Amino acid sequence: MSPYEDHYSHDKAAETTTTTTTTIMEKEKICIIGSGNWGSAIATVVGRNARRLPFCHDEVRMWVFEEEVMLKPESKKAKLSDVINEQHENIKYLPGVKIPDNVRAVPDLVEAVTDATVLIFVLPHQFLPKLLPTIRANVNTTRCCGVSLIKGLDFDANTKLPVLISKSIEKVMGNQFRCGVLMGANVADEVARQRTCESTLACDFGSNSVNERIRQIFDEDHFRVSRITDVAGAEACGALKNVIALGAGFVDGIHMGGNTKAALLRIGLLEMAKFCSMFFQGVEKSTFLESCGVADLITTCYGGRNRRCAEAFAKRRGTVPATGVDAKSCIKLWSAIESELLNGQKLQGTLTAKEVYNLLNARKLLHEFPLMAAIYEISFEGKPINKIADGITESAAIPFSKL
């Protein structure tokens, strides 16, 4: 029996007793680690649910990377955490949306995570190595579980193999700690504004009752969450879709049309599935038909920032490459586009495209992934934009069941 199962048998017993203290002890203490755009948006959902669900403490703590923000009408500076706790709004990263007042912003990491039983990771993943040891020291890792909302994929510098961020978290947190992921077609602002959508929780916390509890912490009428066990497939989708979105941007940039774009999305989804099956264990084909698969891919290829930047890249480059297009000039163009369109943020898709390409190249597998290969070569080797078509036609005649 897993420690979780053990715990929840106690829990069930607790529900039938009148020992209030026991019940309180067993309630979930939720801590959201991160308070950016997506972190603040999910805090609105989780905050409402925590208040509603009998097995959760009302208070949800949200760790805030403290910074000073400017209050507009008063024109004076204030601490972001104070503003969130007083105005119940993250005026910097999610302006205009009220965060439930049971969500408490906490700038001190130890205070935020102490005795938490559910950790929601939603921050740039380069923060993790610095934060995880402190988190580990302040929670009971045999009782606590994690859900990562971080979209990205690490690659091992030596083996070049992809490493799931959820796995890296588990590793630092210790053997008994398990980390699932929540991924889906979830543009943060739309979630925060309660536009109907869905998401996929991929987890295996060792017992159905725990899995279902965690699902309920995220699920509400406007944000429906389905649960699967394939963490690797769901998490890798969240990174790989950004590569495909670059291709979608190229197609848009030189007006190749709706047929081509739909074909690109489909072949992209198949290559994502193939990549996952090749490099991770326990990947299920059905994962790619969940919100984290096809739906997230669609939103990203029609509305995301990777698509937008790739469209700009294609427009500036045109269909025929200028002479002297080399890796250096490609990188320069991407940087220019990033700083113009993304306000200093970095593109995820180009980074992932490069890592994926290096891996496939080292293993002599590029021919199995003609679309991802074409996307990389257009992005960094001066291949003409319209050659994105080669990435589609090479796979298109093979039925899905044979891929």
Next chain:
Amino acid sequence: MSPYEDHYSHDKAAETTTTTTTTIMEKEKICIIGSGNWGSAIATVVGRNARRLPFCHDEVRMWVFEEEVMLKPESKKAKLSDVINEQHENIKYLPGVKIPDNVRAVPDLVEAVTDATVLIFVLPHQFLPKLLPTIRANVNTTRCCGVSLIKGLDFDANTKLPVLISKSIEKVMGNQFRCGVLMGANVADEVARQRTCESTLACDFGSNSVNERIRQIFDEDHFRVSRITDVAGAEACGALKNVIALGAGFVDGIHMGGNTKAALLRIGLLEMAKFCSMFFQGVEKSTFLESCGVADLITTCYGGRNRRCAEAFAKRRGTVPATGVDAKSCIKLWSAIESELLNGQKLQGTLTAKEVYNLLNARKLLHEFPLMAAIYEISFEGKPINKIADGITESAAIPFSKL
């Protein structure tokens, strides 16, 4: 052994002999029945392939429903078939695109189909009952096979059950005649302009060599064709996607956002798959990941006429229904939109939505298809547009593998 297999064993023998006449006898004689926008577009592909492929007669006949067209510069009338044969362009239905000159327009049906071995059906399906007996009388039905490009689904007036058009063709043509379908994300103008895309041929002509021959008749560099055996799944997708596209138009019309739209497409695809498995035999889940499935759905939900008309419907109706919204006023609004936006053509999606609803209602299965039900009720029963969300949220929490 099927008659086809028998035929092609002869064929193989013929290839190794020097009897030229035998080889010519065995070559495929292709007839395209229909010459509208899609018919003319596919004629460009099939025409090029027939000339290139050694097992095809160069000449491709195209039956033309004769009509008079106006020649612009001369300002005089001419017969459409003459114009196609002289200018190699269908100036009425596919202006600006050259049709290969080995495609011969033939207004006489008997002349067009006589001794054809491959019939490509691409015309409004209400023409079929009148034409099929003549076709049957003039081909060798044990040697000839058909591929339908007709998108639509019939419903039996008594049982309300869906009937595949390919099956109706087979029935009239006789027991030995088999009809496959070609379906995919194929906007005709883009195919005609050789923009890269893909398509799905679903067929089972009794032998692999025949199946592969027919695939090659459609497949070319810019139009990649994969082959599957699930005719029912592929054909039904071509009709059902139009229902889902109405939902996409509603979401667009009241600006519900990208998350909601992606969720709608995904749930729509799942309901399409469920509908097909329930009402047809031999349906494979993988069909929905072919071009005829997810890719065609994407193009239709982002660019098609059903989406566009539904968007207009939603905009005019608004989020709150006016008092007195009943079936009659809905029908009136659809008619107005059709005549304004479609130049007299009829919407497919609303017809299919109604037939699907009637079937599901009669069998008490509406609860299994909340999205299709919501689309019908918004379209014809005055349900508020924003209630499309109910069609999404009811299914979204169930993982794909359990649907």
